Amino acid sequence: xxxxxxxxxxxxxxxxxxxxxxxxxxxxxxxxxxxxxxxxxxxxxxxxxxxxxxxxxxxxxxxxxxxxxxxxxxxxxxxxxxxxxxxxxxxxxxxxxxxxxxxxxxxxxxxxxxxxxxxxxxxxxxxxxxxxxxxxxxxxxxxxxxxxxxxxxxxxxxxxxxxxxxxxxxxxxxxxxxxxxxxxxxxxxxxxxxxxxxxxxxxxxxxxxxxxxxxxxxxxxxxxxxxxxxxxxxxxxxxxxxxxxxxxxxxxx
Amino acid sequence: xxxxxxxxxxxxxxxxxxxxxxxxxxxxxxxxxxxxxxxxxxxxxxxxxxxxxxxxxxxxxxxxxxxxxxxxxxxxxxxxxxxxxxxxxxxxxxxxxxxxxxxxxxxxxxxxxxxxxxxxxxxxxxxxxxxxxxxxxxxxxxxxxxxxxxxxxxxxxxxxxxxxxxxxxxxxxxxxxxxxxxxxxxxxxxxxxxxxxxxxxxxxxxxxxxxxxxxxxxxxxxxxxxxxxxxxxxxxxxxxxxxxxxxxxxxxxxxx
Numbered sequence: 308x309x310x311x312x313x314x315x316x317x318x319x320x321x322x323x324x325x326x327x328x329x330x331x332x333x334x335x336x337x338x339x340x341x342x343x344x345x346x347x348x349x350x351x352x353x354x355x356x357x358x359x360x361x362x363x364x365x366x367x368x369x370x371x372x373x374x375x376x377x378x379x380x381x382x383x384x385x386x387x388x389x390x391x392x393x394x395x396x397x398x399x400x401x402x403x404x405x406x407x408x409x410x411x412x413x414x415x416x417x418x419x420x421x422x423x424x425x426x427x428x429x430x431x432x433x434x435x436x437x438x439x440x441x442x443x444x445x446x447x448x449x450x451x452x453x454x455x456x457x458x459x460x461x462x463x464x465x466x467x468x469x470x471x472x473x474x475x476x477x478x479x480x481x482x483x484x485x486x487x488x489x490x491x492x493x494x495x496x497x498x499x500x501x502x503x504x505x506x507x508x509x510x511x512x513x514x515x516x517x518x519x520x521x522x523x524x525x526x527x528x529x530x531x532x533x534x535x536x537x538x539x540x541x542x543x544x545x546x547x548x549x550x551x552x553x554x555x556x557x558x559x560x
Numbered sequence: 561x562x563x564x565x566x567x568x569x570x571x572x573x574x575x576x577x578x579x580x581x582x583x584x585x586x587x588x589x590x591x592x593x594x595x596x597x598x599x600x601x602x603x604x605x606x607x608x609x610x611x612x613x614x615x616x617x618x619x620x621x622x623x624x625x626x627x628x629x630x631x632x633x634x635x636x637x638x639x640x641x642x643x644x645x646x647x648x649x650x651x652x653x654x655x656x657x658x659x660x661x662x663x664x665x666x667x668x669x670x671x672x673x674x675x676x677x678x679x680x681x682x683x684x685x686x687x688x689x690x691x692x693x694x695x696x697x698x699x700x701x702x703x704x705x706x707x708x709x710x711x712x713x714x715x716x717x718x719x720x721x722x723x724x725x726x727x728x729x730x731x732x733x734x735x736x737x738x739x740x741x742x743x744x745x746x747x748x749x750x751x752x753x754x755x756x757x758x759x760x761x762x763x764x765x766x767x768x769x770x771x772x773x774x775x776x777x778x779x780x781x782x783x784x785x786x787x788x789x790x791x792x793x794x795x796x797x798x799x800x801x802x803x804x805x806x807x808x809x810x811x812x813x814x815x816x
Contacts, residue, residue: 440661518669520618520647
């Protein structure tokens with residue numbers, strides 16, 4: 308709980324990828340994902356090339372493969388969904404290891420699996436080479452509504468404070484002999500959540516007061532302006548441009 | 561009126577009264593003048609209206625009656641931005657005060673909101689952090705600092721606005737003795753008017769030559785801190801109690 312200096316996804320390091328301005332990386336990942344999604348699913352080789360491209364980025368960023376693969380686990384629910392598709396999608400049937408499966412289902416599963424994995428892979432790479440704080444600065448630079456950026460940065464700042472409050476309440480509960488066992492105690496837990504909400508709400512009011520006292524009038528002052536040179540943009544665009552070339556090949560071949 | 565050559569007092573509160581929207585009246589005509597460079601303690605039991613008074617100083621609450629002036633400028637809607645720059649309030653819980661992701665950005669918030677940018681802003685931030693001895697922690701997130709360090713950063717966040725008057729709400733609460741002493745050293749080293757709201761009486765005696773007692777929404781006494789603390793009857797009347805074994809008569813208060 309709040310042990311690390313940065314968030315768990317981030318892997319500290321200095322590499323050309325780490326050093327790119329956050330908004331360049333955000334745009335590059337977004338474009339890459341759009342390109343991947345618009346590739347025809349029959350062009351199986353194209354997806355292999357995409358994976359190779361991501362591996363190239365990971366190598367430049369000096370992120371070990373094991374680190375990336377472990378973080379890909381987040382995808383598991385989607386994989387489960389994809390694995391169901393060959394059995395539930397109607398259409399032409401074929402036999403796989405003696406089990407009847409549907410052909411459109413198989414293609415659908417492959418589609419979800421390949422595109423999903425590539426998208427998650429690109430995002431994991433982004434997260435492991437960019438600190439949360441600079442991600443927010445990047446989003447701010449990309450003109451995401453400032454209110455959303457503010458909400459996100461308050462989440463980072465107060466996440467630990469609120470978890471800590473929850474932990475203290477839980478200790479207080481247990482010190483008075485309460486142990487949550489089964490459905491009968493859900494009421495107590497629900498009241499805890501209610502109390503936590505009220506405490507957080509009141510903290511929000513106090514924080515707002517402190518902000519207003521220091522001249523807040525509705526918009527966050529820009530303290531760190533992130534900028535990118537033309538070279539940095541060009542460097543960041545290597546990934547989506549190469550991917551686009553692969554995609555176009557996939558449509559023509 | 562003061563002499564025409566003298567600078568306007570840092571804080572001038574006269575006839576300030578306030579009732580909350582629910583009808584509860586917290587202040588009944590408060591008069592208080594704090595000269596430039598003075599350090600004054602506001603003492604009073606819980607519920608005496610101390611926090612309500614503080615929130616009037618920078619216009620968070622609008623006076624029901626009476627006026628507040630900061631270095632001659634009345635606290636009114638059209639001056640709010642300048643008033644909030646001049647009055648630096650350090651709230652009781654540093655977690656409320658430090659809301660930005662890093663110490664540096666937090667200290668920069670006030671001056672940046674006032675329009676400062678670039679190298680000038682950077683310099684202002686580092687100066688403020690040096691004043692409280694926290695310049696080595698500029699890139700840290702506030703929630704990874706100790707409580708005493710957070711309190712010091714909270715002081716820096718308002719110092720960065722170069723305020724006319726520093727208002728501290730219970731500055732010594734939750735601090736261990738070493739942090740208390742460190743904060744006292746910092747406050748003494750600053751060349752700024754200080755208004756300190758507290759019920760930590762030894763701390764008030766240590767830092768503020770003058771004190772006022774706020775009780776039931778009025779200033780009940782205004783005198784040298786040591787004289788107030790030695791007046792047993794007055795203290796009892798306003799529910800102010802000294803810690804066990806503490807005798808204000810035996811303390812030699814350093815001058816200034």
